Amino acid sequence: MRETDRSGRPGLARPRPERGTPPAGVPVPRPRRALHPGAWWLWALALGTAATRTTNPLLLALLITVSGYVVAVRRPHTPWARSYGAFVKLAAAVLVLRLAFAIVLGSPIPGTHILFTLPQVPLPDWAQGIRLGGRVTAEGLAFALYDALRLAALLICVGAANALASPSRLLKSLPGALYELGVAVVVALTFAPHLIADVRRLRAARRLRGRPDKGVRGLVQVGLPVLEGALERSVSLAAAMDARGYGRTAEVPTAVRRTTAALTLGGLLGVCAGTYGLLTAADGSYGLPVLLAGLASALAGLRLGGRRSVRTRYRPDPWDARAWLVSASGAAVAALLILAGSLDPGSLDPGVVPLEPPTLPLWPAAAVLLGLLPAFVTPAPEAARDPRKEPTP
Numbered sequence: 047m048r049e050t051d052r053s054g055r056p057g058l059a060r061p062r063p064e065r066g067t068p069p070a071g072v073p074v075p076r077p078r079r080a081l082h083p084g085a086w087w088l089w090a091l092a093l094g095t096a097a098t099r100t101t102n103p104l105l106l107a108l109l110i111t112v113s114g115y116v117v118a119v120r121r122p123h124t125p126w127a128r129s130y131g132a133f134v135k136l137a138a139a140v141l142v143l144r145l146a147f148a149i150v151l152g153s154p155i156p157g158t159h160i161l162f163t164l165p166q167v168p169l170p171d172w173a174q175g176i177r178l179g180g181r182v183t184a185e186g187l188a189f190a191l192y193d194a195l196r197l198a199a200l201l202i203c204v205g206a207a208n209a210l211a212s213p214s215r216l217l218k219s220l221p222g223a224l225y226e227l228g229v230a231v232v233v234a235l236t237f238a239p240h241l242i243a244d245v246r247r248l249r250a251a252r253r254l255r256g257r258p259d260k261g262v263r264g265l266v267q268v269g270l271p272v273l274e275g276a277l278e279r280s281v282s283l284a285a286a287m288d289a290r291g292y293g294r295t296a297e298v299p300t301a302v303r304r305t306t307a308a309l310t311l312g313g314l315l316g317v318c319a320g321t322y323g324l325l326t327a328a329d330g331s332y333g334l335p336v337l338l339a340g341l342a343s344a345l346a347g348l349r350l351g352g353r354r355s356v357r358t359r360y361r362p363d364p365w366d367a368r369a370w371l372v373s374a375s376g377a378a379v380a381a382l383l384i385l386a387g388s389l390d391p392g393s394l395d396p397g398v399v400p401l402e403p404p405t406l407p408l409w410p411a412a413a414v415l416l417g418l419l420p421a422f423v424t425p426a427p428e429a430a431r432d433p434r435k436e437p438t439p
Contacts (some may be wrong), residue, residue: 079123081368081369083151083216084216084219085372086420088373089217089373089417090206091203091207091377092377093380096198096379096380097196097199098200098389100410101193101195101196101396101398102192102395104404104411105410105411106199108415109414111198112418113203114416115418116206116210116420116421120421122210126209126212126247129205133205133206133208140197141195145194147190148190150178152177152182153183153186153190155183157184157186158185159183161184163180163181166180167179185398190231240279241276245268252268308342310347314344316339316343317337317344319337320338320340368423375419378416379414380435382409383414386407386410393410394410
């Protein structure tokens with residue numbers, strides 16, 4: 047049956063606009079671009095640097111809370127964003143292991159508050175300085191807890207960067223000289239999730255068929271198909287990379303190659319030496335100049351090395367004002383805590399002998415709160431779409 051228009055005459059039916067489509071003539075707002083992945087990594091590494099400058103458990107807990115809040119409100123709805131929970135579990139395991147070692151192997155910190163005493167195992171003369179069992183003091187456990195909490199905060203900050211920054215977009219943002227290395231790293235990092243997904247799928251299929259999926263027999267019968275699938279995936283990936291010209295380079299003069307290698311290697315050595323100077327507990331006044339010189343040399347080497355790459359970028363991620371704000375917030379936290387450590391080291395590194403409760407220094411705590419800026423200047427992640435939900439007519 048033919049439909050009629052408003053005048054009653056037969057004609058073609060007008061298409062109905064889909065639900066949620068704006069009327070004609072109304073401009074459609076463009077979605078905001080996601081933040082540059084390098085900004086997330088700079089922010090997270092700066093928070094991790096700040097965590098290495100203190101053993102105050104209150105400041106470390108505040109750093110963990112700040113990074114966790116930003117991840118909670120800005121984590122995208124993607125599979126790789128779920129890695130934050132794995133880093134939190136790893137940090138908790140570090141805490142437990144460090145305390146267990148302090149209980150079993152003892153602590154170099156002398157203490158007077160004895161909690162309990164374990165049976166001590168006698169060791170030979172060549173193992174002097176090591177003991178198994180003995181007295182467990184509150185001072186030793188407090189020292190182990192402070193030290194382990196610093197490493198746990200660093201791991202959680204790195205986990206925040208993994209949860210917030212897209213690996214594929216980060217690969218697109220790498221310099222041309224590091225493209226091959228970046229592809230290898232991304233392929234290696236994505237191999238484990240695919241392997242775990244294959245194992246879960248095969249174990250679920252065996253359980254549905256009533257076959258064992260545990261033990262040595264189940265492991266062998268599940269492992270062979272998993273390895274076969276990994277081999278097929280590797281061959282397909284190699285064919286796809288070869289078809290796209292992976293590994294092809296342009297001809298560069300010998301002098302430019304040698305200069306590039308010297309600048310890059312010298313810059314990386316300078317970065318390592320400068321980082322050690324900044325993170326060491328001793329007087330590391332040389333750290334910042336050496337680090338800046340190493341960064342400048344490494345960037346110059348990467349700039350020259352990019353001439354060998356014949357690849358181009360499609361829609362590169364812009365480094366906009368939001369990326370500068372996010373990076374600056376993390377850098378401000380790290381710089382202010384380094385300054386606080388030089389002005390008042392006792393507030394950032396509380397002692398355990400005599401055993402006293404730690405206090406929260408005010409202005410270093412306010413500096414840590416600057417790390418919350420990304421939660422307010424970056425766009426909210428898009429809502430996850432449910433594929434089972436069909437559109438209503």
